[in-house]
Amino acid sequence: MTETTTSTTTGRADDVAGRRLGGRWIDDWRPEDPQFWESGGKRVAWRNLTFSVLSEHIGFSVWSLWSVLVLFMGPAYGFTAPEKFVLTATPALVGSILRVPYTFAVGRFGGRNWTIISALMLLVPTIYIAVVLEPGVSLGTLLVGAMLAGVGGANFASSMTNINAYFPSRLKGRALGINAGAGNLGVAVVQLVGLLVLAVSGVQHPKVMVAIYIPLIVVSALLSAVFMDNLTQNSNAKGAMREVMRHRQTWIVSLLYIGTFGSFIGFGFAFGQVLLVQFPEDFDVPVKAAALTFLGPLLGSFIRPVGGALADRFRGSVVSAVNFGAMALGALVVLVASRLHSLPVFVVGFVLLFVLSGLGNGSVYKMIPAIFNAKAQLAxxxxxxxxxxxxxxxxxxxxxxxxxxxxxxxxxxLVNLAFRQSFLTLKNGDGAYVAFIVFYVVCVVVTWAAFLRPRPGRLAGV
Structure with a gap:
């Protein structure tokens, strides 16, 4: 195996474009070969995973900045709770849309090269916030900043696509779980940073948040440049996207991932605002809400690799089906706590949802390579x-x-919009909690029908 080689496939446009950016390229990569893996492949794979995690982690923190910044925005800013839910929903929307071109970018430019570029792009929303965020700023100006923060969420797609190619099938669940879990941890860490800033500087200094992250972004880009590699074979051309769109399992897995990752990131963005609006008597100052909001994302991030490891052992569909059933029960706990106006039970129920969504993130993502490996075995x-x-x-x-x-x-x-509509119409979140319960039950039924129900032609091992 060589880490810097000359391409022998000069006709590939994506290789040529990537090599114009330079960097180390690995042409010979065979992770399924045990001898290759043990003789050096493992070391290279874990090194790339380490620095991919760092960049993705900071990306998630930037993506989640607005979940914390809205806690700084008191009466002096003049925004209502529904307007703040729009601010927290906007990065989720933009980040989700950008994940598609970010997936292509790995094959177009190379995993290492794109990690550097995508890391440096995080400077745009952070510098923008440092310039414009102050009392009297218009909602439209802040919505632009929220849109720019979407680039942080897009990093996830390119990072996961890149790391997927480095590991053998037997370790993909664990590797993808670690990569995503440590990245997801950025949601909790940015809330801890927000708590620290609120406690030390008060609500008058939200710009301290971005002052902390700007140098970290630069360091992350430099470390990626020094320690990461590009894989020649790591190409995800548009043709591959068109191909997977023809498989019904693509849409099923995507639906399930709305239930797991959509819940995780939606709750992460909204939880602080939900506490402030639903329990105003308990959170007279934002720092009290910030002291609770980090716990769910923290535990959900740490447990994501466990979901991947369980899926490696028991099959992703089995773990996912059981997990969605548990999520429906968790949402029921939150609904009951809301009806009883019990803050302790409410927080416990929400933390349980964070943990289960993190677990499901790992198990659902493990299903993706398992689906296509099963199709390859059939072929x-x-x-x-x-x-x-x-x-x-x-x-x-x-x-x-x-x-x-x-x-x-x-x-x-959808989570943030559900909360916005529920608080507008019912003055509480109960409508949103009922919608979550129904959706999780649907996910249980879909998982069983698509992957667990005994029938001819069922994909084995998914």
Missing amino acids: TGTGGDVEAETRLAGRRAGALIGLAGAIGGLGGV
Whole structure:
């Protein structure tokens, strides 16, 4: 294995474009070969995972900035609670849309190269916030800043697509779980940073938040440049996206990911505002809400690799089905607590939802490579070329990772809009909680019908 080589496939436009940016390129990458893996492949894969995690983590923090910044925006800013829910929904929407081109960017420019570029793009929303955020600013001006923050959420798709190619099938669930879980941890960390700033500087100094992150973004880009690699084979052309869109499992997995990741990021963005609006007597100052909001995202992020590891052992569909049932029960706990106006039970129920959504994130994402590996096995069993089908499975899995991540991220928008409408019409969140329960039950039924119900032609091992 060589880490800096000359391409032998000069006809590939995406390779040529990527090599114009320079950087280390690995042409020979065979993670399924045990000898190759143990003789150096493992070391390279884990090194790239480490620095991918760092960049994605900071991206998630920037994506989640507005979930904290709205806590700084008291009466002096003049915004209503529904307007603040729009501010927190906007990054989720933009980030989800951008995940599709970010998935293509890995194949177009190379994983290392795009990690550097995408990290430096995080400077745009942070510098913008540092300039415009102050009392008297218009909602439209802040919505532009919220839109710019969407680039932080898009980093997830390119990072996951890149890392998926580095690991053998038996370790994909764990590797993707670590990559995503440590990235998701950025949601909790930015809230901890917000809590620290609120406690030390008060609500008058929200710009301290971005002053902390700007140098970290620069350091992350530099470390990616020094320690990461590009894989020649890590191409996710538009053709791969078109291919996976023809598979019904693509849309099923995307629906399930709305239920897991959409819940995680939606709750992460909205939880602080929900506490302030639903329990105003308990949160007379924003720092009290900030002291609670980080706990759910923290635990949900840490448990995501566990979901991937459980899926490696028990199958992703089994873990996901059980997990969605538990999420429906968790949402029921939140609904009951809301009706009883019990803050302790309400917080416990929400933390449980965060944990279960994190667990489900890992198990649903493990299903993606498992689906295409199962399809590859069926093809080789009928005379297909093993090596070609394995490459095709990896290419399609990478494309679906980006597409499912984009669609799943839209769940974060739906969660915030559900809360906004519920508080507008019912003056509480009960309507949203009922909608969550119904959706999680639907996900249980869909998972069973698509992947667990005994029938001819069912994909094995998903």
